Amino acid sequence: MSNEDITIAGLIGSRICHDLISPIGAITNGLELLEMSGEAGSPEMTLIGQSVGNASARIRFFRIAFGAAGDQMVGAAEVSSILRDLYAGSRLEVDWTPAEPKPRAAVRLAFLGILCLENAMPFGGRLSISCTGADWSLNGVADRLNIDDSIWDVLEGGGAQASLQPSHVQFALLPMIAAQDGRKIITHIETTQISLGF
Numbered sequence: 001m002s003n004e005d006i007t008i009a010g011l012i013g014s015r016i017c018h019d020l021i022s023p024i025g026a027i028t029n030g031l032e033l034l035e036m037s038g039e040a041g042s043p044e045m046t047l048i049g050q051s052v053g054n055a056s057a058r059i060r061f062f063r064i065a066f067g068a069a070g071d072q073m074v075g076a077a078e079v080s081s082i083l084r085d086l087y088a089g090s091r092l093e094v095d096w097t098p099a100e101p102k103p104r105a106a107v108r109l110a111f112l113g114i115l116c117l118e119n120a121m122p123f124g125g126r127l128s129i130s131c132t133g134a135d136w137s138l139n140g141v142a143d144r145l146n147i148d149d150s151i152w153d154v155l156e157g158g159g160a161q162a163s164l165q166p167s168h169v170q171f172a173l174l175p176m177i178a179a180q181d182g183r184k185i186i187t188h189i190e191t192t193q194i195s196l197g198f
Contacts, residue, residue, distance in 0.1 A: 009173075013066035021063075024056045057085035064104065065111035065170070073101035083114075091124025098131045106136065109178055113138045113196045115170040116155065120145050120194050138196045147189055155185045155196075 031049050060082045064074070076099050083094045094114065102110075110129055117127055117140045125142025151164060154171045164172055175185050183198045 007068065009066075011068050014063060014068045018063070021056070021059050024052060024059060027052050028056065053085065057082060057088075061086050061111060064108055065115065066173070067108075069103075069105035069108050072104045074104050074107045075101045079107060092118060092121055093124075093126045095126065095128045097129060102131065105177075105181060106131075106134075109174065109181070109183070109198055110136055110138065112170045112174040112177070113198070116152075116174060117194060117196060119151070119168070119170075120147055120189075122146050136198050140194045142192060142194075145189070145192065145194055147194075152187060152189070155187055 027048075031045065031052065034045065064082070076096065079096050079098075079102075083096055087094050113136075114127065114129070117138055121127065121140050121142045123142060123144045123146070125140055127138065127140045130137050130139075151168050151171045154164065154168075155175055157175060178185050178198050186197045188195045
């Protein structure tokens with residue numbers, strides 16, 4: 001995939017997320033109005049509210065992970081809010097440690113990396129993201145990891161992208177975007193620990 005193709009794919013991702021967030025926001029507003037009028041509180045309305053909240057968090061996350069990066073900075077409060085909403089109630093605990101705003105392009109790489117590590121930690125665990133200067137490190141710890149070598153090989157250029165499923169697109173996209181930024185993906189996998197750096 002060329003740099004131009006990556007840019008177009010990012011613009012498509014941004015457009016889709018931008019167009020989806022408005023109706024999701026409208027549903028959220030409608031639920032708030034029902035709650036104010038005393039119509040909320042049933043298990044059905046609670047389920048709808050939780051589902052809408054999860055959809056909104058996913059769209060916000062995907063907008064950064066798969067959208068166009070641009071030159072903007074992303075603050076720690078915004079990132080922490082997205083990750084908190086996305087992983088609330090899940091078996092995976094995600095800790096974003098950078099306190100200063102970071103370039104959106106770097107946050108996009110980190111979010112794609114989170115998706116890769118999440119794939120390896122289906123039974124839950126703890127994932128920590130840190131940054132020292134321009135170097136990023138994502139470290140996961142879990143009682144059990146589920147590693148598919150064929151998709152992890154793609155990250156370091158050793159696997160065949162054609163065999164990837166749609167749910168594994170991050171494994172192909174992350175090294176391409178990293179290379180565009182002059183970076184290389186480095187992974188290290190042990191029995192209960194996994195790390196990814198760039």
